[in-house]
Amino acid sequence: MQCKLVDVFSKQKLQGNGLAIFHDCQGLSKRQMQAWTREMRQFESIFVDTNVTPYRAWIFTMEEELDFAGHPLIGLSYYLHQQFGTPSDTHTWSIELNHKVVELTSRWRGKHFLAAMHQGAPELINTLSAKQSEPFYAALGIEQLQPQDLPVQVISTGLPYLILPIEHGLSKVSFSTNKLESMLEQYQAKFLYLIDVNNFEGRTWDNLGSVEDIATGSAAGPVAAYLYQQGLTTEPHISIQQGRFVDRPSEIKVELTCDGKDIVNIVVSGYVTHVGDFTLSD
Template identity: 50%
Template sequence: MKCKLVDVFAKERLSGNGLTIFYDYDWLSAQEMLSLTQEMRQFESIFISKKINSSSVRARIFTVEEELDFAGHPIIGLAAHLHDEHGTRNSHDWNIELNKKSVHVKTEVTEKYFKASMDQGRPKFLKTLNSDETEKVLHALNLHKGNLSNHPLEVITTGLPYLIVPISNGLENAKISIANFESLLESFHAKFVYVFDINQFEGRTWDNDGSVEDIATGSAAGPTAAYLHKHKLCIPDKSITISQGRFVGRPSEIEAYVQTQDDDITNIWVSGSVIKVADISFI
């Protein structure tokens, strides 16, 4: 079976967030896709059907623990792969069919890498945490009230619900420090956490047992951009650059753009560069 290794949110090889794209998943079971993802030991892998209809393709996304209905860097990386394999022009539009939603992605090619821009649609603001809930989250993340900005913790989704934790300092100390963190998130209707320094525009997130830190999280960039817009922490209708990955030695940049009409968010675009690293053949 053939697959491709790319680096997402990167302009140079061996930087950014690595992604394995597996071709022709149609004959694989969900357990086999999970096992292949575990073999590659990346935060996520993406599997695509061999049935590519014009500019549309069906895809499934797995972490080392489970299948996800949506994720950012796999879609960005897949769109670049589609342009590399099937593109005939400098720019293209692609439709990625996931389990529960369809994602529109635009791609363009440069001399060294591809750039992909994913439309995450309108955000949904699911919950604002109260003071007691905030205190529980801070304790779980090895943070304290002195690290917080003057803004609330909120759960926001553009496909995956993230608990946004806005801080003004102490990002280097953030970590998941309790055993039942996933249950805590579920009590707020969140899937993952994103700790975000509102001064440096830098974020961190992990798998829910805290053992693996993600390098660059496109699915968190949309909710974060929505949060920044809501609390007037960014300039409307201007690109936002979010940094991530510094603490794991893979500094990455994610570009987000909040599109508005009469100050109402109509779409959030998340963009990144993608560079091809290797072609792989499984025996």
């Protein structure tokens, strides 16, 4: 079985978010996909079948299958461009996931490979009151950093995130709960994303707080929508920094298409760097 390793949201190896792409995986069950993801120890892995149209992909973390994720799809573009595209052209790819089809574009920009993912319009699922928001700040040990004038919201472009704003203090986080998943479920959120609204830098974790994600493409669209709709930026082009606290600096770029005050489409993009190719024993 063939596997390609890339780093996503970085122009350099050993930065950004690592990804294992399994592109020779016909006949694997989902249980086997989960096992191979755990074997590779990446935050997420993606499995793709290019013998069907549109191409079919499955995304796994080390704990579970996801219906949607950002950096695996951005990274997958590298393999598709290398395998089926031409270096000098821009290509578009349609990827079928469990519940939606995602459009990707890819091209080389000089020596660097750039890929983009079309996320569509954001969905505002919930807006929490200040009192409802307090337990989430407490769960991260940052009760004193809860802003008075910025709401906590649940926004989705495929995966619902609870957007938790702060004005400073990303380094002060200290997890103090093992019940975050059930807390999030109350508001129809899957994960929490902490965003410094002054520097546009974020952090997110698994729901036990044991693993910090390096660069979260599925959260970038909801976060950018939040920043724009709360008046924290008037620019349709937004850059989000992530990964500093795990020594894997990453940059996620987001482009908003707006009709008046409404966001009608979100495009998340980033650079992808090739790390290596592997042959795995069956």
